[in-house]
Amino acid sequence: MSDTAQQTGLAGASPAKPTRREIYEASVRRRSNRIALFSTLSVIVAIVLLIPLAPGWEAVQRSFFNGRVFAATFPGLAEAFLLNVMIFAWSAPLIALTGLAIALCRDARAPALFPLRMFGVAYTDIFRGLPVVLVIYIVGFGIPGLGLPRPWNSPYIWGTLALVLVYSAYVAEVIRSGIDSIHQSQRSAAASLGLSDGDTMRFVVLPQAIRNVVPANMNLFIALQKDVALLSFIGPVEIFRQAGVYKSLYANFTPYVGAALIFLALTVPATRYADYLMNKQNKQRS
Amino acid sequence: MNAKLSLRGVRKRFGDLEVCKGIDLDVAEGEMVCLIGSSGSGKSTLLRCMNLLEPIDDGEIWLDGVDIAEPGLDPQPIRQRIGIVFQSYNLFPHMSAVENVMLAPRRTKGLSRADLMPRISQLFEKFGLADRMQHFPDQLSGGQQQRVAIIRALAMEPEMMLFDEITSALDPELVGEVLDVLRELRQQGMTMVLATHEMGFARELADKVCFLDAGMILEQAPAEQLFSAPKEERTKAFLARVL
Ligand SMILES: Nc1ncnc2c1ncn2[C@@H]1O[C@H](COP(=O)(O)OP(=O)(O)O)[C@@H](O)[C@H]1O
Ligand SMILES: [Mg+2]
Numbered sequence: 078m079s080d081t082a083q084q085t086g087l088a089g090a091s092p093a094k095p096t097r098r099e100i101y102e103a104s105v106r107r108r109s110n111r112i113a114l115f116s117t118l119s120v121i122v123a124i125v126l127l128i129p130l131a132p133g134w135e136a137v138q139r140s141f142f143n144g145r146v147f148a149a150t151f152p153g154l155a156e157a158f159l160l161n162v163m164i165f166a167w168s169a170p171l172i173a174l175t176g177l178a179i180a181l182c183r184d185a186r187a188p189a190l191f192p193l194r195m196f197g198v199a200y201t202d203i204f205r206g207l208p209v210v211l212v213i214y215i216v217g218f219g220i221p222g223l224g225l226p227r228p229w230n231s232p233y234i235w236g237t238l239a240l241v242l243v244y245s246a247y248v249a250e251v252i253r254s255g256i257d258s259i260h261q262s263q264r265s266a267a268a269s270l271g272l273s274d275g276d277t278m279r280f281v282v283l284p285q286a287i288r289n290v291v292p293a294n295m296n297l298f299i300a301l302q303k304d305v306a307l308l309s310f311i312g313p314v315e316i317f318r319q320a321g322v323y324k325s326l327y328a329n330f331t332p333y334v335g336a337a338l339i340f341l342a343l344t345v346p347a348t349r350y351a352d353y354l355m356n357k358q359n360k361q362r363s
Numbered sequence: 364m365n366a367k368l369s370l371r372g373v374r375k376r377f378g379d380l381e382v383c384k385g386i387d388l389d390v391a392e393g394e395m396v397c398l399i400g401s402s403g404s405g406k407s408t409l410l411r412c413m414n415l416l417e418p419i420d421d422g423e424i425w426l427d428g429v430d431i432a433e434p435g436l437d438p439q440p441i442r443q444r445i446g447i448v449f450q451s452y453n454l455f456p457h458m459s460a461v462e463n464v465m466l467a468p469r470r471t472k473g474l475s476r477a478d479l480m481p482r483i484s485q486l487f488e489k490f491g492l493a494d495r496m497q498h499f500p501d502q503l504s505g506g507q508q509q510r511v512a513i514i515r516a517l518a519m520e521p522e523m524m525l526f527d528e529i530t531s532a533l534d535p536e537l538v539g540e541v542l543d544v545l546r547e548l549r550q551q552g553m554t555m556v557l558a559t560h561e562m563g564f565a566r567e568l569a570d571k572v573c574f575l576d577a578g579m580i581l582e583q584a585p586a587e588q589l590f591s592a593p594k595e596e597r598t599k600a601f602l603a604r605v606l
Contacts, residue, residue: 266453269416270467270519271443280466284457 139329146331150323154335157319161305164237164315168305169298171241176248183253186274197249204246210307213239217311232312240308244301251293255286292358295351299344316340366425367392367523367554368413373422373432375405375412382408384578385422390523393552397565397586400575401601406558407450409575410525413556414445427522443471446516447525450532452508454500460511461487461496464518471519479518486514490544506537513544523554531560562605566590574598 095103128134182190182197204212216239221230228234259282267277309318316336323332366389375383382405390396398406411417413424415431415438424432431441455463464483468474487493490510500508509529516524526545530538542564548555549568559565565572566586573583574595582595590606593599 262449262451262453263455265411265416266449266455267467268438269414269442269447270515271439271471272467273439273470276470280470281455285455288457 141330141334143327143329143331146323146327146329147335150320150327150332151335153323154316154319154332154339157314158316158336158339160313160315161302164233164240164305164308164313165302168237168240168244169301171237172244172248172298172301173294175241175245176252179245179249180252180256181278183249184256184278201246201249204243205250207243209240209243209304210310212243213307213311215239216242217308232308236308236311236313240301240304244297244304247297248294251290251297252286254293255290256282258289259285289358292351292355295347295354299347299351302344302347303340365392366390367394367427368556369423369425370413371423371425373409373412373424374420375408375417376420382578383412383419386578386580388573388580388583390554390556391570393554394570395549395555395557395568397569397572398556398558398575399560399562399565399572399601399605404575405578406575407527410447410527410556410558413525414442414447416442416447439471443467443519444522445525446519446521446523447527448509448512448516448529450528452500452505452512452532454508454512454515456500459497459499460492460503460514463500463511464515467515468518483514483518486517489547490514491540504537505533506540509533509541510544513541517548523556524548526555526557526559528558528560560605562590562602574601576601 179197179200182193183201185191185193185197213236217232217235220235220238221232224230263281263285264277267281272281306315306317309315309321314322316339320332320336324330368388368390370386370388373383373386374381386409388396398409400406408417412419418434419432422432423430426441426444431438454460455466458466461483464486465476465479468479469476484493484496487496490513492507492510492514495503495507495511498507500511503511509532513529530541533541538561542561545555545557545564546568557565557569569586571583572586572589573580574589574593574597575581576597582589582593582598584594589598590602593602
């Protein structure tokens with residue numbers, strides 16, 4: 078507060094002429110940039126020159142990096158990816174809400190709510206303890222197997238439910254860690270004003286807790302975006318399954334590389350952004 | 364005896380550590396009582412017991428003739444009647460100053476922002492913060508934050524106020540502005556209990572000063588008397604150290 082005001086005041090007053098220290102730091106920075114550039118270039122050159130020397134390179138290039146197959150299948154893959162995006166788009170809000178509800182169950186303190194708390198504990202233990210793909214199989218094949226009428230036998234519904242079950246358990250744990258990270262003095266201050274426990278949670282603790290765990294939750298949602306591909310095992314023709322179809326059609330693996338590129342185009346920027354948020358928060362805290 | 368708040372034999376322990384060892388204290392309507400004593404003597408704990416932030420283990424706390432330490436009593440309405448301000452401000456960092464102040468009256472008294480605005484902007488004005496209402500805590504100096512915390516407690520229109528070393532975290536040049544707020548409240552006749560290290564301030568304004576030592580009130584007397592003619596050896600030693 079007063080410190081930062083002073084610091085910015087100093088920075089504003091710094092002379093236009095660089096100080097001795099600034100000159101020194103600039104020269105160190107230039108030197109490390111040169112070294113980094115040189116070592117990166119050497120590695121790239123080594124890869125580009127050395128890999129094609131491997132005995133199986135030509136075969137690999139034909140079956141994984143085939144330009145003709147790539148061009149023919151990429152639009153179809155991109156279209157199939159829209160289904161991933163849609164499944165993601167309707168499961169993400171459900172996951173956020175369920176995760177929040179489970180986190181609040183686990184935090185319930187009143188004795189009457191003890192069953193809720195037990196439920197919260199059991200829920201997070203079970204769904205964090207199972208491989209996602211197993212839950213997708215059990216829920217995705219098991220429930221429609223009850224002989225439900227259309228549309229209730231759709232693998233979209235039950236596949237999505239499986240993702241919601243698993244991911245909300247993780248989101249609940251992240252939110253709970255956020256709730257735990259709010260200092261006791263905040264609850265004290267709210268209690269001292271005569272706020273109820275519920276209002277204290279809703280207006281004082283949760284808004285801060287959720288803000289603190291935005292980066293961690295973003296990482297979970299990035300993982301979710303990838304795991305949507307697992308639904309292909311129970312039917313929906315999303316990008317991974319579409320790539321499999323093309324692979325059989327062209328007898329070539331290039332469609333998988335195309336699918337990988339499409340995933341990366343989305344997940345890499347999202348991951349960078351989550352890291353950026355995380356760094357920003359760490360800096361604010363220290 | 365017509366006390367606003369009376370403590371009788373108040374005991375509080377944390378595990379094996381007994382922090383209040385049978386405290387008796389009377390605070391009359393409109394009176395200002397200061398608690399002094401070295402760090403760890405139990406001043407904060409005593410204040411937190413007074414508005415039921417800490418449940419006491421034994422003893423009675425009478426507020427206007429009602430024992431509020433009765434086990435099983437709902438503490439919420441009592442806390443609304445006794446405001447407390449902490450050393451570390453404890454503002455809600457995700458809310459502007461005015462939202463910090465309005466939250467509790469809105470939620471507990473069902474008042475709308477519009478209902479509250481006239482009275483609350485008056486409070487901000489009175490304490491020199493009229494132009495800071497929309498600022499967030501991290502945009503305010505320590506002294507400003509502490510004044511917002513005081514306004515937040517006052518907005519509940521409490522019958523009495525507790526202050527726990529509210530100037531101890533402040534830079535020396537900011538202490539004065541917060542003490543001025545206390546002077547102002549004193550003039551209005553607010554009943555107050557303060558834990559403080561500001562001996563000059565206690566001497567100037569307190570009706571009564573209590574010296575706490577290891578969880579007991581070793582000596583209590585009118586301010587002038589306690590500072591100029593302390594009876595107990597330990598009080599003398601403490602005053603010699605801090606004055
Ligand atoms: N929540 C708590 N749990 C355990 N011990 C505590 C707690 N709060 C205070 N204490 C202990 O009680 C004693 C008195 O503390 P405190 O009331 O803060 O004294 P003061 O405000 O006079 O410095 C200290 O020894 C402190 O460590
Ligand atoms: Mg203290």
